[in-house]
Amino acid sequence: MAETEKSAGSDNTEDILAKIENKSLKIESLIKQYKPIEAIKIALESYPPQDKRCKYANWIGVRKALMAIKDVEGILRSLDPQYYDILMK
Template identity: 60%
Template sequence: MVDAEDMITRIEQKSRKIESLIKQYRPVEALKTALEGSPPKTKDERCKSANWNVVHRAIMAIKAVDLMFSSLDPEYYDILMKYLYRGLSTGDRPTCEQCLKIHEKLTQKAGLGCILRALSDTVNTV
C-alpha cells in the first residue's frame, strides 16, 4: 500500500505534467492524465483534495466539450462522473456550469449506468 506522502508527491508530479499539457493546448490529454491513477481507494482527505485540484484544473481547461469525447476513452467515464459530482458539490458557479456541460455530454455518451455507478459506489470515493 502506498503511503499518503508518496501519493501527494505523485499528484504534484501529475499536476506539473497537466499544466504543461494545458499550456500546449492539449486539455483532453491533461484530463486523461488527471484521471489516470486517481486515488479513489484512499481515505486520506489530503490526497483526495490534492487530486481534485488537479482534475478540477483539467476540467476547467476543456473548452470544446463536444469534441472532448471523440478522444476520451470510455475507461475514464465513471471516474470522470465521480469528479463531476464533486465539482457540483463545491457550489462554485463556474465550476458547476462546466461540470453540468460535461455531465450532459457524458450522460449522452455513457448512458445512465455511468450516473448510477458513480452514485452507488461508496467505497471508491473521490
C-alpha cells in the same frame, strides 16, 4: 504495532501526494501546450485511494484540466469509457 502501521500509512499518503503534485505539473504543462485531451487523461489516470487529502489534491488537477477545455462535451465524448466512472467519483 498500531503506531507503526499508522506511520507507514502516513508515509504512503505523503508519497501519493508527491505523485499527485508531479502529475499536476504535467497537467499544467499540457494545458500550456494546448493539449487538453492529454491533460484530462493524465488527470484521470491513477485515481488515488480513499484518503481525503489525496482525493482533494487529485481533484484540483482534474479541475484544472476541465477548466482549460473549451468544448467539454466534445472532449468527454472523445474519452475512453473507463474515464467516465473516474470522473463521476
